[in-house]
Amino acid sequence: xxxxxxxxxxxxxxxxxxxxxxxxxxxxxxxxxxxxxxxxxxxxxxxxxxxxxxxxxxxxxxxxxxxxxxxxxxxxxxxxxxxxxxxxxxxxxxxxxxxxxxxxxxxxxxxxxxxxxxxxxxxxxxxxx
Numbered sequence: 553x554x555x556x557x558x559x560x561x562x563x564x565x566x567x568x569x570x571x572x573x574x575x576x577x578x579x580x581x582x583x584x585x586x587x588x589x590x591x592x593x594x595x596x597x598x599x600x601x602x603x604x605x606x607x608x609x610x611x612x613x614x615x616x617x618x619x620x621x622x623x624x625x626x627x628x629x630x631x632x633x634x635x636x637x638x639x640x641x642x643x644x645x646x647x648x649x650x651x652x653x654x655x656x657x658x659x660x661x662x663x664x665x666x667x668x669x670x671x672x673x674x675x676x677x678x679x680x681x
Contacts, residue, residue, distance in 0.1 A: 566598055
């Protein structure tokens with residue numbers, strides 16, 4: 553089932569979908585990394601964004617880079633398909649999914665390359681259960 557067909561999630565449900573403690577999610581909300589809303593979850597919906605940030609944090613990305621990633625995803629939320637690749641290494645860049653990953657790695661040498669669809673798939677699998 554597509555998460556966009558679901559009812560809006562509560563903050564504890566978003567925390568569970570992102571696999572983070574509720575206190576972490578609440579801290580991210582207070583710091584402005586996430587914005588609570590009743591909008592459906594698309595490419596950068598809150599559950600998906602929370603999952604992206606949680607996965608990046610688990611990969612060792614520092615908080616400043618998490619803030620940059622959050623700002624970039626918020627800024628482009630209307631145009632995201634959810635298939636883009638987020639590259640993080642001090643700076644944050646979004647690349648189209650059809651761009652060869654070799655180009656991304658050669659040009660920017662990111663510490664982390666994250667395909668946004670991974671978050672959506674993870675959140676959908678958790679919400680379905």
